[in-house]
Amino acid sequence: MEQQANKIRRRNFLKKGGITSLSLALGMPIVFGKNLPDGVTPIGLDSETIQGLPNKHPEMTILNDRPINAEAPAHLLDESITSAERFFVRNNGIPPEKSSINLEKWTLTIEGESAKTTKTFTLAELKKQFKNYTYQLTLECGGNGRKEFNPPAKGNQWSIGAVGCAAWTGVRLKDVLAEVGVKGDAVYIGYYGKDTHLSGSLEKQPISRGVPISKAMEDESLIAWAMNGEPLPYLNGYPLRLVFGGWPASCSGKWLHKIVIRNQVHDGAKMAAPSYRVPCKPVPPGSKVDNKDMCIIESMPVKSLITFPKTGATIKLNQNLPIKGHAWAGDLAVSAMQVSIDFGATWQTCALSQPANRLAWQDFSGQISFPQKGYYEIWAKATDENGEAQPMVLPGWNPKGYLNNACHRIAVKVV
Amino acid sequence: MSKNNPNSLQNKTWLKVFDSFLTTLKAIVFLIFGTLLYGIFGHHFDFNFKKNDVAQKSTRTYNSTAIEEDWDKVENGIHLQTGLVHDASFDIVRANCTACHSGKLIAQNRATREGWLQMIRWMQETQGLWELGVNEPKILDYLAEHYAPEETGRRANIDMAAVEWYILEMEED
Structure with a gap:
């Protein structure tokens, strides 16, 4: 608390002193400082360094602290239902001040050119007026795995842990949309949240994406207020968010307060190319791709993670190694799960559970024996119900580094 | 007129x-x-x-105890608080680039000079970044030198330096 107060004091000092005092403190002028938009305090002195993420596991890897982006190392994701403290955080803007969130006053408004009426619901009305549902739904960041692309793709360099499958409780989006009335020309829904743009500009939205009306109308598409039976974690959208399992998690707006029913593809922030889009036709690595040739990502590709053991395990030759993990495939189910200890030359089949419900990830397990002492890599390969499997090398390069579903690998030594 | x-x-x-x-x-x-x-x-x-020299901070995992002690310190050429390489252009980069986003976003990315320029233009066009003027070439030189891409082929090896080896305790068969 003391440190927090200090930080706030420091920040206010910078705000009051403005550009001049900041220039003094830096020992140099801020060139073009006069062009700073109103409300922007340069944090050249970076007084905002955070002290660890509230209610998140200490082993979470923090990629970025403004905006906050954090992922779980694979072994933290061993649970069938990802706990709140291990669920990744991908913020595009600054979350609303926690103290400003009033559950009694929080409302959700549904409007738009393809809405028959405009209606506003309080949280209590949403919970009471519509049937409540709980589904286990997998959310994965579209850029999960970006780190591996070559040439490198810009953005947060996610490795493998920007994914999780939690039990979300809320109401069906389609029930709420039906109450408002959807016109025949509806194409898309878009969301607006209470997070604010990094630049401090109140005119800019940090992110305002959505999904086609067909995805919005699925049973599992939720307006959710709870994760694993508890209120949503603050960094994951408290008190209200959308959840569209199997699609880039950026579709699932957080701190939700407005949904628009659109008669065109939603045109909010980060809907336009190149954000959350890939080349419509495959391109060679490193290509420049015109915005008009980039298509919106919809269902995520088949993928899996080995969550036990943690990479780096050393075992004895006479021991069998138990392995565990999860597999998921966007809108589809996973039909087979295999692992290899010889760099993909041979594969052995794992036991694979049925999903708890549609769009939930599936658990797999197996026992591995090793032929001799030495260094091994365990590679994991899931196959979806359409027969598409994970590649062993990187899939199609794309400018923004989305959709890397190359097989997960862990290192093991047998001694 | x-x-x-x-x-x-x-x-x-x-x-x-x-x-x-x-x-x-x-x-x-x-x-x-x-x-x-x-x-x-x-x-x-x-x-x-x-x-406070004892304060250690890993670049990958977050150490919540050491932050305040690390205030503005340079260790092994890295400015710990921002995570950025410390050289003659550091102050310019810090002043212009960490106003909106964390230095960690810079340090984790790799690009050529042209690639960094594209990122700057994108931020100017869509994210409210101001004109960088005479500092632009200095910032680009800094980024292109310290955060250049490496050739990793179609897939890099598992990063052996990052693997922490441990004995996996199991019940004997």
């Missing part, structure tokens, strides 16, 4: 020149004053930081 009144145009041009001269003068005064301040108080900072 200026067509009918060439005098006023001349006045304005003159004012502009004077204005930019004044801005430059202000910049120089700030620079000198800032350097002076650092000269006077700088050693206090150094003294405080040396006491």
Whole structure:
């Protein structure tokens, strides 16, 4: 608390002193400082360094602290239902001040050119007026795995842990949309949240994406207020968010307060190319791709993670190694799960559970024996119900580094 | 309007020149004053930081205890608080690039000079980044030198340096 107060004091000092005092403190002028938009305090002195993420596991890897982006190392994701403290955080803007969130006053408004009426619901009305549902739904960041692309793709360099499958409780989006009335020309829904743009500009939205009306109308598409039976974690959208399992998690707006029913593809922030889009036709690595040739990502590709053991395990030759993990495939189910200890030359089949419900990830397990002492890599390969499997090398390069579903690998030594 | 009144145009041009001269003068005064301040108080900072040399911070996993002690310290060429390489252009990069986002976002990315330029243009076009002026080439040189891409082929090896080997305890069969 003391440190927090200090930080706030420091920040206010910078705000009051403005550009001049900041220039003094830096020992140099801020060139073009006069062009700073109103409300922007340069944090050249970076007084905002955070002290660890509230209610998140200490082993979470923090990629970025403004905006906050954090992922779980694979072994933290061993649970069938990802706990709140291990669920990744991908913020595009600054979350609303926690103290400003009033559950009694929080409302959700549904409007738009393809809405028959405009209606506003309080949280209590949403919970009471519509049937409540709980589904286990997998959310994965579209850029999960970006780190591996070559040439490198810009953005947060996610490795493998920007994914999780939690039990979300809320109401069906389609029930709420039906109450408002959807016109025949509806194409898309878009969301607006209470997070604010990094630049401090109140005119800019940090992110305002959505999904086609067909995805919005699925049973599992939720307006959710709870994760694993508890209120949503603050960094994951408290008190209200959308959840569209199997699609880039950026579709699932957080701190939700407005949904628009659109008669065109939603045109909010980060809907336009190149954000959350890939080349419509495959391109060679490193290509420049015109915005008009980039298509919106919809269902995520088949993928899996080995969550036990943690990479780096050393075992004895006479021991069998138990392995565990999860597999998921966007809108589809996973039909087979295999692992290899010889760099993909041979594969052995794992036991694979049925999903708890549609769009939930599936658990797999197996026992591995090793032929001799030495260094091994365990590679994991899931196959979806359409027969598409994970590649062993990187899939199609794309400018923004989305959709890397190359097989997960862990290192093991047998001694 | 200026067509009918060439005098006023001349006045304005003159004012502009004077204005930019004044801005430059202000910049120089700030620079000198800032350097002076650092000269006077700088050693206090150094003294405080040396006491906290024990504070270690991993670049990948977050260490919540060491942050305050790491205030503005440079270790192995890395400015710990921002995570950025510390060299002659560091202050310019810090002032212009960490106003909106964390230095960690820079440090984790890799690109050519052209690639970094594209990112800057994207931020200027969509995210409200200001004109960088004379600092732009300096910032680009800094980024291209310290955060250049490496050739990793179609897939890199598992990063052996990052693997922490441990004995997996299991019940004997």
